[in-house]
Amino acid sequence: NAGVTQTPKFQVLKTGQSMTLQCAQDMNHNSMYWYRQDPGMGLRLIYYSASEGTTDKGEVPNGYNVSRLNKREFSLRLESAAPSQTSVYFCASSTRTSGYNEQFFGPGTRLTVL
């Protein structure tokens, strides 16, 4: 199992450009998440998807959109990138079938907006 994979690993954008961060998991998990981590800070939730076909806002959703394409894939889109969105983005997944909610994280995408 590859676990949670993210593409790209690194990206540099100019202000106003758009891009989509891709995330896929092969663990048959129902729930998927997008977090951002700014330097020296903990992770903050952007959006999550409790199950295929549903998405909900997290703590910091402004400037982002998401798509739960199928059970495996959950993408994060920046429509008009801003320097404040320079961050490391982590995707995670978890299963709802067990009593607790251990989350598995991908390796991250390092995004710089100039």
Next chain:
Amino acid sequence: DAKTTQPPSMDCAEGRAANLPCNHSTISGNEYVYWYRQIHSQGPQYIIHGLKNNETNEMASLIITEDRKSSTLILPHATLRDTAVYYCIVRPLSSGSARQLTFGSGTQLTVLP
């Protein structure tokens, strides 16, 4: 979710036990204590969780006080690869809908050779 307080940094000698404390004085009865760690530049990794009993797995032990207001994560024989930021998170058991993790600033554990 209950707020947690952790020391910002700790050092530990290689081969010795690392004891990482966490205060969660406002924890409620249905909230679990989770520990994750984040090795530099990697995604966070789940370590262990517990409700009120002490727990042990292949990575660590979790000791929760009887009043549940604090806990300690124990890495029994720390190695250089255990150098990471350790996050203590308190949250309810998943109730059938996704529950996000709220990460604070954690404890930077440095294992010294």
